[in-house]
Amino acid sequence: MKRLILLVGLFALGILAWAQPGMEYVVSTETTLAAVAQDVLGNPDFAPAIMRATNAKSLVDPSFLKISSLDMAIPAGAKLWIPDRTWAEAFMAFWDPNRPEDLFGGGKLVVGSWWTAGGEAEGLNALFKIYGEYFPDVQIVNATIAGGAGFVFRAVIKPRLIAGNPPDTFQLHAGLEVEGYSPETYLTPLDKLYEIEGWDKVLPKDLLDLLVYKGHYWGVPVNIHRANVLWYDKEIFEKYGLTPPKNWDEFFAICGKLKAEGVVPFVMGNAGGWEAAHLFETILVSTLGAEGYKGLWTGETPWTSEGVTKALEILKKILDYVNPDYAALSWDGAGEYLIAHKGAMMIMGDWTNGWFMSKGYEGYGWAPVPGTQGIFDALSDTFCLPKLAPHPINALGWLEVCGSKEGQIAFNTRKGSIPARTDLTPEEKAQFNPYLQSCMEDFARDAIVPSVIHGAAAIESWVTDFKDAVNLFLATKDVAGTQRALVEAAEAALAAMGK
Numbered sequence: 001m002k003r004l005i006l007l008v009g010l011f012a013l014g015i016l017a018w019a020q021p022g023m024e025y026v027v028s029t030e031t032t033l034a035a036v037a038q039d040v041l042g043n044p045d046f047a048p049a050i051m052r053a054t055n056a057k058s059l060v061d062p063s064f065l066k067i068s069s070l071d072m073a074i075p076a077g078a079k080l081w082i083p084d085r086t087w088a089e090a091f092m093a094f095w096d097p098n099r100p101e102d103l104f105g106g107g108k109l110v111v112g113s114w115w116t117a118g119g120e121a122e123g124l125n126a127l128f129k130i131y132g133e134y135f136p137d138v139q140i141v142n143a144t145i146a147g148g149a150g151f152v153f154r155a156v157i158k159p160r161l162i163a164g165n166p167p168d169t170f171q172l173h174a175g176l177e178v179e180g181y182s183p184e185t186y187l188t189p190l191d192k193l194y195e196i197e198g199w200d201k202v203l204p205k206d207l208l209d210l211l212v213y214k215g216h217y218w219g220v221p222v223n224i225h226r227a228n229v230l231w232y233d234k235e236i237f238e239k240y241g242l243t244p245p246k247n248w249d250e251f252f253a254i255c256g257k258l259k260a261e262g263v264v265p266f267v268m269g270n271a272g273g274w275e276a277a278h279l280f281e282t283i284l285v286s287t288l289g290a291e292g293y294k295g296l297w298t299g300e301t302p303w304t305s306e307g308v309t310k311a312l313e314i315l316k317k318i319l320d321y322v323n324p325d326y327a328a329l330s331w332d333g334a335g336e337y338l339i340a341h342k343g344a345m346m347i348m349g350d351w352t353n354g355w356f357m358s359k360g361y362e363g364y365g366w367a368p369v370p371g372t373q374g375i376f377d378a379l380s381d382t383f384c385l386p387k388l389a390p391h392p393i394n395a396l397g398w399l400e401v402c403g404s405k406e407g408q409i410a411f412n413t414r415k416g417s418i419p420a421r422t423d424l425t426p427e428e429k430a431q432f433n434p435y436l437q438s439c440m441e442d443f444a445r446d447a448i449v450p451s452v453i454h455g456a457a458a459i460e461s462w463v464t465d466f467k468d469a470v471n472l473f474l475a476t477k478d479v480a481g482t483q484r485a486l487v488e489a490a491e492a493a494l495a496a497m498g499k
């Protein structure tokens with residue numbers, strides 16, 4: 001029961017119009033909350049749940065009584081909101097009597113994420129805005145730790161979880177990343193929330209499968225991102241009469257031509273230490289295909305495969321055409337090359353689309369990474385609920401906003417990702433930019449494969465080994481040695497996973 005939710009406040013607020021698990025109740029003679037709780041729910045201990053639900057309702061409808069204390073005399077004629085009994089139980093499982101502010105919808109909501117870049121920050125703020133409309137008395141604390149893909153964030157958040165000092169909710173990739181947080185010890189399973197919200201009916205099957213770890217849901221997804229996108233500057237492509245490359249031969253032909261013209265053919269940043277590994281992941285998808293790539297992470301595709309060798313050779317060749325300052329730039333720093341029309345192509349996830357929007361840059365085109373047509377290298381950002389969240393009631397409201405249609409439209413139109421929910425109407429889809437509309441179509445049609453660098457495909461230790469091997473390769477360019485390191489990393493990880 002601990003795992004359940006407040007919901008009461010949110011449902012009472014009508015954030016999800018189809019669910020109203022409660023009822024209006026008008027007091028006939030002066031009484032107390034405990035007496036009403038006894039009368040209506042059969043248990044006087046549910047008084048705090050009625051107080052919280054009624055106060056939440058009164059935020060948007062002042063005809064409901066605003067209740068200032070649990071002992072307050074409730075006058076005749078006062079209108080209360082009585083939550084459904086199951087929900088009242090859920091609330092009581094979370095409510096801490098030492099935190100009376102929860103009954104007013106006050107206190108704080110500490111949200112942990114690594115969303116500080118353009119597009120990322122705008123998306124997050126859009127979610128905050130909606131949350132603030134429903135819970136105006138809650139003070140939102142935006143606890144970001146900068147660093148793309150969350151490698152820095154995870155290193156900071158993990159010791160905090162273990163020390164019992166987590167934020168109320170934090171960003172977590174869907175997939176095996178959750179293993180790194182020992183969720184059974186530190187996180188709250190969200191199965192009941194999924195059940196009540198009916199999220200299993202509005203989220204795609206591939207994503208639902210990815211969200212389950214050890215039999216439970218641990219995060220609420222806000223989006224789906226695509227990793228295997230080639231972005232290009234249209235001005236440069238037009239100037240030199242180029243079309244987006246469909247395979248690596250075409251890609252290198254373009255690179256050769258542009259290099260001769262003094263344009264940087266391909267840009268990347270690797271200051272975060274993950275960007276080159278992101279690129280390599282997408283090359284593996286191209287050389288192995290959807291099934292072959294997926295098999296790398298389950299033990300079905302040997303890492304000694306020719307496709308892995310080929311992928312390393314492609315990466316090695318790309319390094320001949322890359323901006324010389326790549327080690328010093330982050331992914332968005334590298335994107336500046338495109339905006340300035342100084343660099344032609346870049347391979348990065350579609351948060352780049354959000355970032356371009358935030359920079360007001362519209363001159364970009366996109367295509368699947370060469371050789372990955374029909375394959376969607378996917379990842380999803382979710383928010384979780386730590387067991388020791390200091391304001392769990394407020395966090396539950398946050399998860400509701402994240403899972404809601406309203407939240408996902410506001411967030412994703414800015415973030416550059418598509419909603420995780422599949423129940424958008426054509427009018428709602430029309431609010432998304434052309435890239436995102438094409439992305440929605442691709443997601444519905446393509447073969448979906450899990451991203452490794454963004455937490456979906458592999459346990460954390462494997463992601464780290466994979467990333468380290470690629471980073472070393474940038475210096476050594478040793479194909480055979482790197483492939484051996486990748487084979488060893490896979491053996492160690494598969495053994496740890498009992499495979």
Ligand code: GAL
Pocket residue numbers: 114115120147148149150173225349351379380381454
């Ligand atoms: C990914 C994350 C995206 C985006 C990107 C760059 O791991 O899922 O939402 O923020 O990192 O920071």
